[in-house]
Amino acid sequence: MNPTKVLITGGAGFIGSHIVERCLQQGWETVVVDNLSKGDFDNIPIGARFYHADVRSYEMEAILAKERPDVIVHQAAQTDVQYSINEPMEDASVNILSTVNLLKLAVKYEVRKFVYASSAAIYGMPEAVPINEEHPKHPMSGYGVSKYVPELYIRTYSKLYGMEYAILRYANVYGPRQASDGEGGVVAIFVDRLLRGERLVIYGDGEQTRDFIFVEDIADANIAAIYAEENVIANVGTAYPLSVNELVTSLQDCCGMKSRVEYRTARAGDIKHSVLDNQEAIRMLDWAPKVCLEEGLWKTYRYRLSKITQEHELKSALS
Numbered sequence: 001m002n003p004t005k006v007l008i009t010g011g012a013g014f015i016g017s018h019i020v021e022r023c024l025q026q027g028w029e030t031v032v033v034d035n036l037s038k039g040d041f042d043n044i045p046i047g048a049r050f051y052h053a054d055v056r057s058y059e060m061e062a063i064l065a066k067e068r069p070d071v072i073v074h075q076a077a078q079t080d081v082q083y084s085i086n087e088p089m090e091d092a093s094v095n096i097l098s099t100v101n102l103l104k105l106a107v108k109y110e111v112r113k114f115v116y117a118s119s120a121a122i123y124g125m126p127e128a129v130p131i132n133e134e135h136p137k138h139p140m141s142g143y144g145v146s147k148y149v150p151e152l153y154i155r156t157y158s159k160l161y162g163m164e165y166a167i168l169r170y171a172n173v174y175g176p177r178q179a180s181d182g183e184g185g186v187v188a189i190f191v192d193r194l195l196r197g198e199r200l201v202i203y204g205d206g207e208q209t210r211d212f213i214f215v216e217d218i219a220d221a222n223i224a225a226i227y228a229e230e231n232v233i234a235n236v237g238t239a240y241p242l243s244v245n246e247l248v249t250s251l252q253d254c255c256g257m258k259s260r261v262e263y264r265t266a267r268a269g270d271i272k273h274s275v276l277d278n279q280e281a282i283r284m285l286d287w288a289p290k291v292c293l294e295e296g297l298w299k300t301y302r303y304r305l306s307k308i309t310q311e312h313e314l315k316s317a318l319s
């Protein structure tokens with residue numbers, strides 16, 4: 001569908017802010033809802049209308065009633081795996097109840113399509129790689145569960161009320177504006193540490209592989225999902241397994257800097273190899289990842305360099 005107005009939750013966050021940018025480029029009226037628990041007001045692109053609200057709150061009803069978007073793109077979430085293990089109630093509350101609240105309001109205010117940010121975490125320990133969409137769902141953390149349950153609600157709401165949907169299961173996303181904590185933040189953490197001349201810590205032998213996808217490719221997949229004529233459930237990744245050791249080498253080449261690498265004992269439950277099969281996204285969304293690793297790392301490095309430089313300048317101006 002080609003909407004007039006799109007509402008993006010978590011639009012002040014890392015991935016959400018890039019989707020906002022793309023929606024504005026499409027000429028769509030773009031509304032952002034974020035409680036700024038993790039996101040930053042400065043991330044919200046100029047041109048979007050911003051509501052500072054919790055997606056679980058009663059305020060959402062007034063926002064939906066006023067804005068009447070055609071599409072909701074739901075990115076807001078608690079994304080920290082360790083936090084989900086320590087604080088499962090809060091994790092479930094943010095990730096599951098927010099979706100239920102939005103779905104209920106989406107039906108009431110005749111939203112036509114619901115686009116949801118799911119995660120590779122729903123699959124748990126891969127039985128085979130690359131992981132396709134039919135792979136059993138055996139999450140290994142509260143986060144994996146709380147990202148999967150909303151998928152079931154979305155499909156149920158679609159059956160009950162005929163709402164269109166797209167469920168996109170992201171691999172490890174990296175790029176500008178990523179915080180150096182939370183899910184998949186390893187690239188942001190390593191770039192920061194390289195720039196500060198600190199050592200890079202790797203758990204295990206570094207031969208574990210992951211599917212690192214650049215954030216602009218994720219934003220493009222969301223736009224394609226909005227346009228899609230059919231309901232979609234698709235992995236969004238590169239389908240390319242990159243080892244953590246290879247990532248470090250590419251990063252050091254890209255930044256022209258080297259840091260000492262410290263190997264520590266692998267953490268219990270760490271997944272050895274994880275890569276997503278992206279054929280369904282290619283077929284259903286007419287999409288493919290465009291940004292190669294070198295370009296993505298370079299853009300991430302430039303962004304973090306300018307952030308750190310700004311912080312230094314601010315500190316010295318204040319001292």
Ligand SMILES: NC(=O)c1ccc[n+]([C@@H]2O[C@H](COP(=O)([O-])OP(=O)(O)OC[C@H]3O[C@@H](n4cnc5c(N)ncnc54)[C@H](O)[C@@H]3O)[C@@H](O)[C@H]2O)c1
Pocket residue numbers: 009010011012013014015016033034035036037038039040053054055056074075076077078079094098117118119120147169170171172173174179182183184185
């Ligand atoms: N980053 C990754 O590698 C990755 C991988 C798989 C899936 N995802 C999913 O993608 C989505 C975006 O992740 P991200 O990496 O951009 O995280 P992020 O933390 O940068 O963005 C999430 C945003 O949601 C906001 N938010 C959190 N709780 C809220 C609430 N209750 N009400 C309103 N706003 C709230 C935060 O302030 C933040 O701006 C999430 O749903 C996440 O589960 C991310």
